[in-house]
Amino acid sequence: MENGSGRTHIKISFAGNINLDTKILRSILMGDLIKEIQNMFSEHDDFFLEKELKDRTPIYLMGFNxxxxxxxxxxxxxxxxxxSASVTELFINLSDQVDVDTVQIKNALLKGKxxxxxxxxxxxAIVDPVSRNLTRSIAEPQSQSPLQSSVDAFVEDINTNIGLIxxxxxxxxxxHCSYEVGELENRKLSMLYIKGMAPDALIKEIKRQIKKIDSDIDTVEDLNKYFGVRRFSLVSHVFQTELPNEATSLLKKNRIxxxxxxxxxxxxFPQTLWDMFNIASDRNYPSILAYAIRTLRGVGAIVNVLLPALYVSFVSVNPEALKIDLALFVSESRQGIPFPALIETIIMVVLVDLILEAIVRLPKSVGPTxxxxxxxxxxxxxxxxKLVSQLLVIVVTAIVISGSVVAGIQNSLYIRLLRYPILxxxxxxxxxxxxxxxxxxxxxxxxxKSIGIPYTSFHINRKGDAK
Structure with a gap:
């Protein structure tokens, strides 16, 4: 139809309703999918593209070998x-994820599909393949030593860990609630809790914080910062354990x-002060023995923090607090020592911390020896x-032993750091x-505090209050 300006307008109208096949439309929008995926992973040497025939119809298999x-x-x-009678039936039999878009295909390939x-x-179609065995089998714990308890430990595979629980x-x-977090990589994060035991307010807050994660979670500290403001804090929000029995016990104590x-x-989550003294396997002993062991752990933590400071106090500032015989013994043990008591003690304490760190970093076959x-x-x-006194060697030996009685590697580390300002x-x-x-x-x-729950709590009840 021509108007006065000489331009031609074509108007097309449809009578009735026409329903377009969504699969055909998606095929048109996808274009040459195979070439697009090939170009996307052309520089990945472990990417494969295999051609197979089904009823003389070519099908292509893609993935990372x-x-x-x-x-x-x-x-x-x-x-x-x-x-399968046809290609369509083959795809339906292989997977329930059929005719997906390019983004889903790319993500599936990167996840090993x-x-x-x-x-x-x-x-x-996206198919669950026969995967390579890239995870180690369940073995004995490496960082914790359970007594009178099962000796299996968590592994890198998250599904195996949930199965152990x-x-x-x-x-x-x-x-069990599952999430995918991260910006560059989608890392799986799972949350477990016992309904009716873990406080509802705590569960809602943790879910809200997890949904706010917009960066890659590479370390525990990356996760820590979303659970409350503790900048430059020595104490973590979470207690780490390698033992399924320990995690199960803490779930029953209203934790997440x-x-x-x-x-x-x-x-x-959350970690409390009591966690470093109370271990699940303690309940395998009679009550009196269990409380005695926990008391010894508390004494060990206090000794580790205060003993170096006590030595410096008696030697350099308050020798009059000692009996005469003991003061003379301490004075005699330091004869010929060129350093003040503070410098002498710091040298030995730092040296011991270096030795403990070397034990962790060196190969297990030669490190301890x-x-x-x-x-x-x-x-x-x-x-x-005559660089240090014999009495200080005894003190240092005592703090090495006492620093290893608490549960959790992180707890023993921050206790070791707390003694320096007191010193x-x-x-x-x-x-x-x-x-x-x-x-x-x-x-x-x-x-x-961790989301309103004090670190010094002994118990978390179901209403979310701490005692």
């Missing part, structure tokens, strides 16, 4: 093809357990050279400074 066992997966596809595409991109708690009240894919530890022999030889040489205060104000430093430490720990 570092994640997929191609031989076994291909054999499985051929077996399914033999029992097998993608099958028919000729001319008319059909596609469900194996011990076959109840419908154990709830988090699992991060490719991380072989359970992250128990080298560090033990080196520590003994070095300590003996320093005493004979400095003791060198200035003596016994008074030691007690002031210890009081400030207690106040600092009592001030810590």
């Amino acid at each position: 570092t994640l997929i066992d191609l031989t076994k997966s291909n054999k499985y596809v051929r077996q399914m093809a033999a029992s 097998l993608v099958i595409v028919s000729e001319n991109d008319k059909r596609n 469900r194996k011990r708690m076959n109840t419908e009240r154990l709830y 357990v988090l699992f991060l894919d490719n991380y072989p530890f359970a992250l128990v 080298i560090t033990m022999v080196g520590g003994i030889i070095l300590g003996q040489a320093m005493v004979e050279a 400095i205060l003791a060198s200035i104000y003596g016994i008074l400074g030691m007690f002031i430093g210890f009081l400030f430490t207690i106040v600092y720990l009592a001030n810590l």
Whole structure:
């Protein structure tokens, strides 16, 4: 139809209703899917594209051979093809994810799935392949030593870890929520709790915080920052355990357990001060023995924090607090020592921390032997050279032993760090400074909270209050 301006307008109208086939429309929008995927992963040497025939119709298998066992997966596809009447029936039999878009295909490939595409991109499917075994089997724990308890430990596979918990708690009240977090990589994060035991307010807040995660979670500290403001804090929001029995016990104490894919530890939230003294296997002993062991752990933590400061107080600031005989003994042990008591103590404490760190970092076959022999030889040489006193060697030995009685590697690390400010205060104000430093430490720990739950809580009840 022409108007006065000389332009022609074509108007097309349809009578009736026409329903477009969504699969045909999707095929048109996808275009040449095979070439697009090839270009996307052209620089990945482990990407494969295999061609197979079904009723003379070419189908293409895509994936990463570092994640997929191609031989076994291909054999499985051929077996399914033999029992399928057509290509369409084959795709339906192989998967319930059929005719998906390019983004879903890309994500599936990166997660180790097998993608099958028919000729001319008319059909596609995401298939669960026969994967390569990239995870270690369940073994004994490496960082914890359970006594009178099961000796299996968590592994890197998140589904295996959840299965270890469900194996011990076959109840419908154990709830599991799964998330994918991250910006560059979608890392799986799972949350477990017992319905009716974990506080509802705590569950809602944790879910809200997890949904706010908009960055990659590579470490526990990356996850920590979403559970409350504790910048430059020594204490973590979560208690890490390698033992399924420990995680199960804490679930029954109204806690929430988090699992991060490719991380072989359970992250128990929230962590409290009592967790470093109370271990699940203690309940295998009579009550009196269990309480005695926990008391010893508490004494060990206090000794580890205060003993170096007490030594410096008595030697350099408050020798009059000792009996005459003991004061003379301490004075005689320090004859010929060129350093002040503070410098002498800091040298030995730092040296011990270096030895403990070396034990962790060196290979297990030689680490303990080298560090033990080196520590003994070095300590003996320093005493004979009159660089440190024999009494300080005894003190340092005591703090090494006492620092290893609490549960959790992170807990023992931050206890070791707490003794330094107390040591400095003791060198200035003596016994008074030691007690002031210890009081400030207690106040600092009592001030810590995880989503409203104090760190010094002994119990978390179902309403979310702490006692």
